[in-house]
């Protein structure tokens with residue numbers, strides 16, 4: 312007798328099971344239901360959305376809106392799979408502007424819960440209530456709009472229910488889902504109730520000014536105070552929103568909100584673009600914070616790639632990456648000292664508000680920030696900053712190094728006027744300088760300066776390092792890294808990946824000052840390395856560059872490697888601790904800081920200066936003012 316065949320008969324699944332399987336993709340936990348129902352309310356044009364929960368959303372989720380409602384004859388259709396009012400054709404799908412488009416959500420939720428739909432449209436004699444289990448419809452009472460009630464989630468699929476976490480955890484996820492919506496739609500009011508108590512309420516803030524108010528409501532005033540405005544167009548991509556200063560970065564990536572055409576997304580291209588904008592200013596593994604809204608023609612992004620719509624695919628991911636990177640980078644480049652108000656105590660730590668937005672899209676929340684318009688003197692300083700940047704000379708690195716050694720020689724001349732007793736003119740000028748007038752050097756490490764707000768403390772090595780680094784970067788923009796041949800080539804056995812990369816990227820490697828060639832099918836030889844790194848381990852350097860090249864596109868690697876080499880050079884070139892500086896030299900350094908991009912952080916992301924306000928000093932001495 313032969314073995315029984317392992318094959319089983321092919322049959323069609325029963326409808327209920329089909330729906331439950333499909334629901335598995337859409338509804339993972341109470342928060343998924345919340346997200347779908349709020350999506351629907353927003354698509355219906357709601358101005359006020361209330362969420363009521365019991366048991367972290369496991370026992371009950373009710374979403375009530377004041378949107379357009381559903382006509383009674385369409386209510387049963389709304390619960391069917393693949394039934395939607397939002398698209399009718401493939402063309403519609405390709406340019407979809409609503410949150411929903413699949414006609415799946417209500418059907419999926421209905422398949423794994425006890426659901427009811429209560430809705431009324433304008434002009435109807437009453438509201439109607441549809442029982443999702445029985446399909447029974449009866450008249451009911453409510454104003455125009457819709458309430459969806461979802462009870463006992465996963466009651467029919469107990470295995471699923473076991474995957475749920477504690478009520479508190481599920482509740483936290485539900486709140487997070489609403490937060491994401493709330494950040495994108497300040498004109499809509501939101502309220503969240505749990506077990507009969509109101510736990511969050513974000514009032515509607517219509518108009519452009521509403522954005523900052525909503526950000527402050529949801530993420531706190533601190534977020535707004537410690538972030539800069541973004542409004543940047545790059546090709547077909549428009550990026551708006553706010554990005555946190557490096558000091559506002561957090562240990563976890565839990566305040567990174569990105570939206571594409573109003574939809575919250577988690578996207579590698581966006582995250583990486585943002586991350587790379589912070590690369591040069593962020594310390595260690597700190598995570599930046601931001602809320603950014605990307606707008607682009609809907610046909611440039613495919614929203615139909617993920618069952619919960621949290622991922623998208625861009626037609627041109629490079630253009631999105633660049634837009635993100637440049638949007639944040641350019642906003643962060645402006646030294647914060649130049650944005651200081653003359654009467655607000657501010658430090659780059661962002662513990663106070665200092666931001667004067669350039670456009671009405673994100674203006675400061677009323678009351679807290681509106682006293683902070685840039686003064687005429689600040690404008691002058693930022694203009695000088697720009698002029699400084701425009702002066703860039705295009706020298707080779709050797710000249711650049713020579714120049715940076717001479718840096719301390721040339722700057723004080725411009726400041727000869729500072730010598731001698733301080734005239735009232737000079738004092739006035741000092742008041743206008745964001746970083747103030749140098750008064751002393753402390754322990755060979757810090758520069759102390761006086762500005763309109765009090766005391767400024769500068770870490771002179773860190774600050775100078777950044778200045779030298781930015782200068783080198785500008786000078787090297789168009790030139791190559793010089794390389795030095797090795798006396799004896801360093802060979803190593805390479806992986807197939809490394810072999811392939813070395814072969815494909817000879818030119819990029821040369822740009823980086825590396826000459827790498829194959830000795831055999833499994834061996835690579837390093838024949839030349841960047842002059843500035845000639846002392847290091849050639850093989851290790853080559854391997855890490857090859858690994859980077861395999862992962863990222865060549866342009867990014869070249870830029871990053873150049874920056875890293877420059878950072879090393881800058882560290883050597885910057886003034887050392889314990890070097891005595893004259894007041895002129897200190898003032899020259901302060902002025903250069905004001906005119907240098909990213910000068911609030913050293914090359915390793917540490918702060919270069921801090922403000923100690925008069926108020927803080929007074930507090931130290933218990934002095935009531």
Ligand SMILES: Nc1ncnc2c1ncn2[C@@H]1O[C@H](COP(=O)(O)OP(=O)(O)OP(=O)(O)O)[C@@H](O)[C@H]1O
Nearest residue numbers: 351355380389395396411412413414415416417457
């Ligand atoms: N709160 C609401 N107010 C008005 N109409 C609604 C509401 N919720 C659902 N509808 C109607 O019911 C239909 C089905 O909703 P459902 O969420 O299942 O699908 P969808 O939103 O069209 O697509 P998706 O599955 O992508 O969410 C919607 O197209 C809409 O016409």
Ligand SMILES: [Mg+2]
Nearest residue numbers: 350351411416
């Ligand atoms: Mg929907």
